[in-house]
Amino acid sequence: MDMQGKSVLITGASRGIGESAARVFAEAGANVALVARNEQAIANLTGELGSKALAIPCDVSRFWEVETA
Secondary structure, X not given: OOOOOOEEEEEOOOOHHHHXXXXXXXXXXXXXXXXXXXXXXXXXXXXXXXOOEEEEXXXXXXXXXXXXX
């Protein structure tokens, strides 16, 4: 799968399926925006994935946080 030049927004990126998806998309060359409540976990994952990753702390159950994100 070639995702060069594509961007992916992943909610729940701090663990489980979201974290795994972020890794797969990043390995395929995509820019990944990591959204989750756990700020430290997505910051750590962003550090592992490098410059194509962006951590966006956000609780998607709160409209104002989604709007800000």
